[in-house]
Amino acid sequence: MLDVNKIRSDFPILQKEVYPGVPLVYLDSAASSQKPLPVIEAMNDYYRQTNANVHRGIHALSEEATNAYEGARERIARFINAADPAELIYVRNATEGFNLVAYSWGRANLKAGDEILITAMEHHANIVPWQILAEERGVVVRHLPFLPNGTLDLEKLPQLLTEKTKLFSFTAVSNVFGTVNPVKQLVDAAHSVGALAMVDAAQAVPHLPVDVQAWDSDFMAFSGHKMCGPTGSGILHGKRHLLEAMPPFMGGGDMIRRVTLEGSTWNELPHKFEAGTPGIAEGIGLGTAVDYLTELGMENIHAYEQYITNYALEALSEVDKLQILGPSAAQRGGVASFTIEGLHPHDIAELLDKDGIAIRAGHHCAMPLHHELGINSSARASFYIHTTTEEVDKLVASLNRAKKIFRL
Numbered sequence: 001m002l003d004v005n006k007i008r009s010d011f012p013i014l015q016k017e018v019y020p021g022v023p024l025v026y027l028d029s030a031a032s033s034q035k036p037l038p039v040i041e042a043m044n045d046y047y048r049q050t051n052a053n054v055h056r057g058i059h060a061l062s063e064e065a066t067n068a069y070e071g072a073r074e075r076i077a078r079f080i081n082a083a084d085p086a087e088l089i090y091v092r093n094a095t096e097g098f099n100l101v102a103y104s105w106g107r108a109n110l111k112a113g114d115e116i117l118i119t120a121m122e123h124h125a126n127i128v129p130w131q132i133l134a135e136e137r138g139v140v141v142r143h144l145p146f147l148p149n150g151t152l153d154l155e156k157l158p159q160l161l162t163e164k165t166k167l168f169s170f171t172a173v174s175n176v177f178g179t180v181n182p183v184k185q186l187v188d189a190a191h192s193v194g195a196l197a198m199v200d201a202a203q204a205v206p207h208l209p210v211d212v213q214a215w216d217s218d219f220m221a222f223s224g225h226k227m228c229g230p231t232g233s234g235i236l237h238g239k240r241h242l243l244e245a246m247p248p249f250m251g252g253g254d255m256i257r258r259v260t261l262e263g264s265t266w267n268e269l270p271h272k273f274e275a276g277t278p279g280i281a282e283g284i285g286l287g288t289a290v291d292y293l294t295e296l297g298m299e300n301i302h303a304y305e306q307y308i309t310n311y312a313l314e315a316l317s318e319v320d321k322l323q324i325l326g327p328s329a330a331q332r333g334g335v336a337s338f339t340i341e342g343l344h345p346h347d348i349a350e351l352l353d354k355d356g357i358a359i360r361a362g363h364h365c366a367m368p369l370h371h372e373l374g375i376n377s378s379a380r381a382s383f384y385i386h387t388t389t390e391e392v393d394k395l396v397a398s399l400n401r402a403k404k405i406f407r408l
């Protein structure tokens, strides 16, 4: 088990009172996690001690910055068990990873009539780039539905995943239901019809052990800010032979081998996809976040989150008129989305905020998921390594107070 009190002391923001005498109860890590001191200090140290551009200067400071930045890439590669650090492209966030694949791989490889399969539980980041591509190229985007319990309707897979499918892009963990999808099984299904598989790991990498070689995914993307790392950091992982064959996404400095006024040739991986001065402090911060999570142990993190989520689901199920979305704790990550009959999610979030409790309310960038459920929005509490049972109890007490105010 994790030593949650010790972990809490690593997060300065958890000492904060959001209103006088009202301590912060942060239940919104799925939107963006808080940052532990080692990550804050690594970025602070970088700007105080190491700041220089990378891959350019032949001076000591630039070399130091390059080593720190590339060292972080190597540690992140080990964290997700990539075959080679050059398969990791630094991006600003998961969203950029999907756009990179849609623009570079999609435009080079897809033609009218080709199909991309997604699921009905995707985040907009894994829907909209394919729709833009579809509009431009006549590609067809299909979706795999989910069952009432928030798990994928796998029986429908054979009729949707066909010879026409060129890419199956799906989330490893739903940001609304929390469902942990059977990634390897879905990747294998894609490969069996000759399609590539892209995994949205934005809600997986922060919470579970991830091994891209075991998954055999062709592309995979995640954001640093949901896993104790800085905003503006993220990774697109791709198999080397696919990345090698893809044209650049953006042009500029660092991504070229040679430029003449007539034309240019491209740098080797990963630099071909990293035009311009990158987020250096952000990459270094993400490397430190990976060190922090590795030290805690991803198996331990996953086990603790299952424990706290189970506790939360049981406590929430005692609240009258509250309906939880998604599967049982055994099949989900640390997310509990819910609705309360007669109470709008925005009102719930506003009333909880008065008690210092931060949750998310709305469509959580998953409008199609909510549409399929016949609702516009939900409230979502999400848990991480520092969440305590006392905080979950406060959530439940505050929900009961909110219901009283609305005479429910």
Ligand code: C6P
Binding pocket: 030, 031, 032, 093, 094, 095, 096, 123, 125, 126, 171, 173, 174, 175, 200, 202, 203, 223, 360, 364, 365
């Ligand atoms: N979900 C949430 O509150 P970015 O914004 O690029 O860092 O992450 C996009 C993204 C992609 N996939 C999944 C499954 C996600 O959950 C997210 C981000 C946040 O649920 C912010 S909208």
